[in-house]
Amino acid sequence: MTNARHHERILELQCDRALEGLSADDSAEMLALLQDARVRNHDAFDLCAAALDLALSPACEEMPASVRARCAAALDAACALEASAAPPVLASIGPARPTAAPRASNVRWLGFAAAAIALASACVWATILWQRSTDPRTRSPREVAMELQRQGVAPIALDHTEDPLATQASAEILWDPTSQQGCLLVHGLERNDPTKTQYQLWIFDKTRDERFPVDGGVFDVADNGEAVVPIRPPVPVRDASLFAVTVEPPGGSVVSDRRIVLVGKRG
């Protein structure tokens, strides 16, 4: 292909991408051509189309509060996921819950915070388990939890997002990768109507595509805002890095809409 034909083809592909996207083959071709042509900025036509879109678009609608809350939760989860993948940097103690601001500077608090939360959670965990020990409905998860505690499995703290259902909520998870079982203990989460929605736990496995977390089970929250949930994932979880609780239709989802109410990383 001549240089002129190269250039013409690059323009075609850049215009097509800006207007209707490219197939995988066309994307690969464009990247190769751009590399050959030493084009540094690949975005010129996309920016041009974006500017025209802004010019042609009607006035902005206001984003609904519920959508904003979902986006904020997604940013929290993305931040926590990145933090879980970043090397630990123990320099200072920061805020006690994840914020949307990403990157290494916000990862620093996680080590110390996790240790403090683990200690506090162990006390809370033991107290609540003792209180629940006479309730036959919680026997199975309690037994699992007690067994895990006896084995020295440390609780993992989950923090609430900005979702209105979770403003007072917190949770701990005991997870044993060897036996592939665990238990989730929830406090202060809004009661759900099981005919309309249920809560669902998701486990993000570092060895899997982060877009497809493992289903950790569906559960309901009672009037007192508490739930004790056994965790028995349907597939092996090789390296759990993050746990999240979402709101789903009754019976749960295979692919979540990710309305996240609780999220926490495994130290």
Add this chain to the structure above:
Amino acid sequence: MHALELQRPILERVAAGEPGAAKECLDRFGGLVWSLARRLCRNATEAEDAVQEIFVDLWKSAPRFDASIASETTFVAMIARRRLIDRTRRRARRPVEATLTEATPVSAAPTDTPPVSEEAALAANAFEQLRPEQKRVLSLAIRNGQSHEQIASTTGLPLGTVKTHARRGLIKLRQILADQGFDFGEAHDRVAADERSGDGATDGTKDRVS
């Protein structure tokens, strides 16, 4: 330039990991992204999913933002459009909303709606300098999110002609913007050469891909 953009750009602060910057970005651009998604998605549920993906994308893409190339608003719109186009391609259907007909006038923007960035204002002006057929095809592609095939079906034009109008229109638009100081980081000398070699094509005979 927008007064707010004289401050340190939010995206730079997001990229630097400044606490609260990501949610400030959500507050500032939520309406813009939501409007784009509502226009280009089939329903509100799909728009909600798309907006969530876009803001995570934006968070990841923030380090690529360069204030010397484009405004934050245009950059955000670009990221949002890419995600929306990807989603549309994935579901193998195109959103068809308020399809323009022959009788529908193509205007740059509603008269009571001020452009949201300087580039958008210039783009509106540049758009008016395009040929009518280029304006029509670009409007259907950008404002209505139609594919080239859908535009061909809507307008009755051959597919190759639609592609030619779309490409030459966008190239011309970029050239006009570049002439006014917005080249989005890329020299436009070759574009000018291309334009001299055949801006007036009105059918698909010059279009290899057609």
